[in-house]
Amino acid sequence: MLIERYEIADHFDLAEHVVLYAGDCLDLLRSVPNASVQLVVTSPPYNIGKQYERRLELDVYLRQQAQVIAECVRILAPQGSICWQVGNYVHKGAIVPLDAVLYPVFSQLGLKMRNRIIWHFEHGLHCGRRFSGRYETIVWFTRSDQYVFNLDAVRVPQKYPGKKHFKGPKVGQYSCHPLGKNPGDVWIIPNVKSNHVEKTDHPCQFPVELVERLVLALSNEGDWVLDPFVGTGTTIIAAIRHGRRGAGAELVPAYVEIARQRIGQQLQGTLRTRPMYRPVYDPTQAGKRLTVAPWQKRQGEMPLLDNDSATSDGRCQ
Ligand SMILES: C[S@@+](CC[C@H](N)C(=O)[O-])C[C@H]1O[C@@H](n2cnc3c(N)ncnc32)[C@H](O)[C@@H]1O
Numbered sequence: 001m002l003i004e005r006y007e008i009a010d011h012f013d014l015a016e017h018v019v020l021y022a023g024d025c026l027d028l029l030r031s032v033p034n035a036s037v038q039l040v041v042t043s044p045p046y047n048i049g050k051q052y053e054r055r056l057e058l059d060v061y062l063r064q065q066a067q068v069i070a071e072c073v074r075i076l077a078p079q080g081s082i083c084w085q086v087g088n089y090v091h092k093g094a095i096v097p098l099d100a101v102l103y104p105v106f107s108q109l110g111l112k113m114r115n116r117i118i119w120h121f122e123h124g125l126h127c128g129r130r131f132s133g134r135y136e137t138i139v140w141f142t143r144s145d146q147y148v149f150n151l152d153a154v155r156v157p158q159k160y161p162g163k164k165h166f167k168g169p170k171v172g173q174y175s176c177h178p179l180g181k182n183p184g185d186v187w188i189i190p191n192v193k194s195n196h197v198e199k200t201d202h203p204c205q206f207p208v209e210l211v212e213r214l215v216l217a218l219s220n221e222g223d224w225v226l227d228p229f230v231g232t233g234t235t236i237i238a239a240i241r242h243g244r245r246g247a248g249a250e251l252v253p254a255y256v257e258i259a260r261q262r263i264g265q266q267l268q269g270t271l272r273t274r275p276m277y278r279p280v281y282d283p284t285q286a287g288k289r290l291t292v293a294p295w296q297k298r299q300g301e302m303p304l305l306d307n308d309s310a311t312s313d314g315r316c317q
Pocket residue numbers: 023024025026042043044045046052053202204205206207228229230231232233234235249250251252255
């Protein structure tokens with residue numbers, strides 16, 4: 001959606017549409033009125049020593065997070081949602097799943113968990129002494145039992161859309177939902193690594209399409225969507241793309257500048273992002289030769305997988 005007429009405000013005001021606060025998130029949050037934000041989406045620092053964070057003792061980190069979460073709950077609308085996207089805190093090779101240790105913070109503030117979404121991706125660090133981490137989670141909480149959930153806005157294609165009831169009163173009718181199926185709680189979306197179209201100098205952006213699904217499902221047009229740790233502006237971009245209002249805070253000036261540029265491009269309709277629902281790239285299906293290791297290519301072995309020795313219609317010479 002193109003909304004060129006909006007400026008990027010640097011302080012929160014309910015009359016604005018796009019707010020990028022250059023500073024500490026607690027300062028932004030304290031300027032937001034009670035119960036005015038429909039959706040909070042964020043990926044906070046994980047306390048793992050990235051260049052934008054000072055590594056803290058876990059209990060100090062959790063106390064800081066609790067302060068931010070309490071402010072997010074204060075500003076949350078009665079039908080609103082909070083989505084906290086986290087991975088693991090790692091200390092001397094031992095991992096602590098941050099969603100598990102943050103769960104009590106949310107539940108003590110009276111929130112109810114609706115989903116623990118697994119975000120699966122293919123790329124990341126290769127571990128030598130444990131299995132490489134290939135998922136993170138998004139924990140979704142609501143303030144009450146009456147919450148916005150626009151399932152039809154985020155349905156995905158059925159696996160067998162032509163399947164019909166084979167017995168009973170609906171025999172012969174299509175058995176699946178005509179608008180597609182519920183996307184489930186395991187989301188396979190590529191993470192933003194070096195050759196991703198959205199990659200900037202920030203070390204850990206989340207992809208716009210991940211936030212778009214949350215924005216479409218958990219808010220309505222005109223609602224406020226806020227990210228206390230907005231980084232490169234991803235949450236604001238996903239919000240304004242779908243006619244919501246977007247606000248966020250970022251402490252590091254270089255990332256504020258990247259966010260400002262990306263949000264400006266989104267407002268002008270020129271920001272390039274990976275489209276929602278594009279299937280994950282599969283090198284085997286794309287016919288890439290490197291899917292067969294050279295040391296496995298002995299003469300006569302696996303000829304059907306080797307494009308070098310295949311004719312254009314796939315038969316071997
Ligand atoms: C995991 S990154 C978020 C990246 C973001 N999701 C994106 O797509 O670009 C966390 C961000 O929080 C920022 N940050 C850390 N402490 C902050 C604070 N107290 N207030 C505002 N931003 C903070 C960091 O500089 C970092 O950019």
